[in-house]
Amino acid sequence: MDDPGRNVDPAVEATAADIAAMDVRGAATIADAAAGALATQADRSDAETPAAFRDQLREAAKTLYETRPTAVSLPNALRYVLRGMDGETVAELRASTIARAEEFQRDLAQAQSTLGAVGSNRLRDGDVVMTHCHSTDALACIEAALEDGTEIEAIVKETRPRKQGHITARQLREWGVPVTLIVDSAARRYLDRADHVLVGADSIAADGSVVNKVGTSGLAVTARERGVPVMVAAQTIKLHPDTMTGHTVEIEMRDEREVLADDERAEIAADDGRAEIAADDGDSTDDGLSVENPAFDVTPPRYVDAIVTERGQFPPESIVTLMRELFGETTGEPWER
Numbered sequence: 149m150d151d152p153g154r155n156v157d158p159a160v161e162a163t164a165a166d167i168a169a170m171d172v173r174g175a176a177t178i179a180d181a182a183a184g185a186l187a188t189q190a191d192r193s194d195a196e197t198p199a200a201f202r203d204q205l206r207e208a209a210k211t212l213y214e215t216r217p218t219a220v221s222l223p224n225a226l227r228y229v230l231r232g233m234d235g236e237t238v239a240e241l242r243a244s245t246i247a248r249a250e251e252f253q254r255d256l257a258q259a260q261s262t263l264g265a266v267g268s269n270r271l272r273d274g275d276v277v278m279t280h281c282h283s284t285d286a287l288a289c290i291e292a293a294l295e296d297g298t299e300i301e302a303i304v305k306e307t308r309p310r311k312q313g314h315i316t317a318r319q320l321r322e323w324g325v326p327v328t329l330i331v332d333s334a335a336r337r338y339l340d341r342a343d344h345v346l347v348g349a350d351s352i353a354a355d356g357s358v359v360n361k362v363g364t365s366g367l368a369v370t371a372r373e374r375g376v377p378v379m380v381a382a383q384t385i386k387l388h389p390d391t392m393t394g395h396t397v398e399i400e401m402r403d404e405r406e407v408l409a410d411d412e413r414a415e416i417a418a419d420d421g422r423a424e425i426a427a428d429d430g431d432s433t434d435d436g437l438s439v440e441n442p443a444f445d446v447t448p449p450r451y452v453d454a455i456v457t458e459r460g461q462f463p464p465e466s467i468v469t470l471m472r473e474l475f476g477e478t479t480g481e482p483w484e485r
């Protein structure tokens with residue numbers, strides 16, 4: 149804890165850095181890591197008073213919260229753990245926080261396996277499933293179907309720019325599922341062979357909109373045109389409570405170098421000489437070329453056939469009922485009680 153202003157354990161800083169760099173990624177995995185980091189903070193806290201302990205945990209939560217803005221599983225996890233921080237002494241606070249974080253991690257794993265069993269009921273023997281990105285919730289549905297003896301094939305979208313489709317393909321091959329890997333722009337052509345589109349979610353809004361990896365909305369619209377049902381696998385920790393009070397979900401904009409490396413940019417921007425002029429000005433970014441890299445997009449509920457959760461399957465328009473039941477009407481920042 150070198151920085152007295154921050155007062156956060158280095159292990160928490162390291163987890164936050166891993167989430168920001170996407171070395172730890174995927175909404176459920178991020179939530180699990182964040183809960184684990186709060187437990188570590190509690191375990192290693194050098195606070196001498198209950199107030200100092202609570203401050204440290206809130207600071208740790210803020211550090212983790214500031215990493216990525218779109219997956220609501222992160223603030224939902226932080227809020228859940230901090231609400232379990234209870235006791236009159238530092239020792240009691242420490243024990244309750246660690247127990248709450250461990251409970252959260254257990255429930256998360258259990259929810260995913262329950263969700264998988266629900267989702268697997270939608271899959272029939274011989275079905276072909278098209279996937280986008282890498283979602284552990286979506287894969288849980290396939291895993292449960294395979295465990296029931298259902299044969300599944302997969303068409304896996306590569307998912308530019310970070311190619312999380314490769315992670316999906318590797319997992320499916322480990323399970324013995326035949327995989328056809330395609331570039332994202334080939335999706336419409338291959339939907340003719342698909343029986344389902346199966347994706348995960350980073351956040352689900354109160355109106356049933358699904359916020360997921362960029363490219364999901366285009367895929368869903370095309371799937372509707374082709375008559376292929378779209379199934380979203382999302383534990384209830386992906387439900388975004390703030391959207392019940394009119395807030396929108398922030399879409400993360402990531403570094404343009406994920407799309408265009410510096411050497412590629414130099415080749416494109418060199419032509420009209422503006423890059424050199426800009427370089428002379430000392431402003432290397434003013435080369436007349438802008439790159440945008442949104443990590444997520446929003447799929448309207450009318451393109452989604454079912455949201456599969458550990459509480460059962462829902463039409464997207466009715467998800468708000470579940471959201472109210474689980475979160476009530478209002479929430480604050482994760483570190484507010």
Ligand SMILES: O=P(O)(O)OC[C@H]1O[C@H](OP(=O)(O)O)[C@H](O)[C@@H]1O
Nearest residue numbers: 173174175176283284285348349361
């Ligand atoms: O929680 P699970 O289902 O594992 O993943 C949910 C979603 O998280 C991922 O985001 P990123 O790769 O972290 O940007 C994808 O968008 C994926 O659909």
